[in-house]
Amino acid sequence: MIRQAPKRFDSMNVIPLIDVMLVLLAIVLMTASFIVKDSLNIDLPETVNTQSYAPEKDEKPIHLYINNSNEYFVDEAPQNLDSIKQLLTTLNTKQAVTLQVDKKADFGTFVSLIDALKGQNLTNLTILTKSEQAAK
Numbered sequence: 148m149i150r151q152a153p154k155r156f157d158s159m160n161v162i163p164l165i166d167v168m169l170v171l172l173a174i175v176l177m178t179a180s181f182i183v184k185d186s187l188n189i190d191l192p193e194t195v196n197t198q199s200y201a202p203e204k205d206e207k208p209i210h211l212y213i214n215n216s217n218e219y220f221v222d223e224a225p226q227n228l229d230s231i232k233q234l235l236t237t238l239n240t241k242q243a244v245t246l247q248v249d250k251k252a253d254f255g256t257f258v259s260l261i262d263a264l265k266g267q268n269l270t271n272l273t274i275l276t277k278s279e280q281a282a283k
Contacts, residue, residue, distance in 0.1 A: 188214070189212055189213075189214055189215075189247050189248075189249045190215065190249050190250055190251065191247060191248075191249070191250065191275060191276050191277040192248075192250040192276050192277065193250075193276065193277050193278070193279045194276040194277070194278065194279060195278075195279050197276055197277075197278045197279075200245070200273055200275060203243075206243050207243070208242075208243035208244055208245045208273070209221065209222065209234075209238070209242060209243070209244050209245070210222050210223070210245050210247070211231070211244060211245065211246045211247070211260065212246075212247045212248075213246075213247075213248045213249060213252045213256055213257060213260065214249050214252065215249040215250075215251040215252055217252050217253050217256040219231055219256075219260065221234060228259055228260070228263065231260070231263060232263045232266075235263055235264065235266075235267040235269060236267060238267065238269060240267070240268045240269060240270070240271075241271055242269060242271060243271045243273070244264065244269055244271060244272050244273070245272075245273045245274075245275055246260070246272060246273070246274045246275065247274075247275045248274070
């Protein structure tokens with residue numbers, strides 16, 4: 148019986164590795180697009196006299212939102228007005244607050260949130276709008 152010498156392993160077949168990497172890339176891209184679509188879709192009102200907003204480096208504002216269905220959000224997490232009022236009682240009166248309200252939201256919903264902010268003397272409030280020039 149003649150024994151054959153073992154085959155030398157000179158090179159590695161990288162095609163299956165490339166296939167696996169492309170599948171992983173496709174999964175990551177699909178997942179990333181779902182994450183982006185999950186964010187709030189707030190259509191801000193347009194204003195002519197507006198300024199750009201950039202918070203101070205050491206300042207971490209609390210972001211409040213009201214969408215077109217009159218739902219409240221704190222840092223993109225859904226909340227009701229009572230839980231927002233409880234959160235506001237724990238804040239320092241100098242705490243920065245940004246507010247984004249969809250232009251189709253009811254004015255009464257906006258006033259209820261402003262009333263809760265004023266009730267806790269939170270006056271460092273920025274209401275974000277969209278510049279009319281940027282909208283065109």
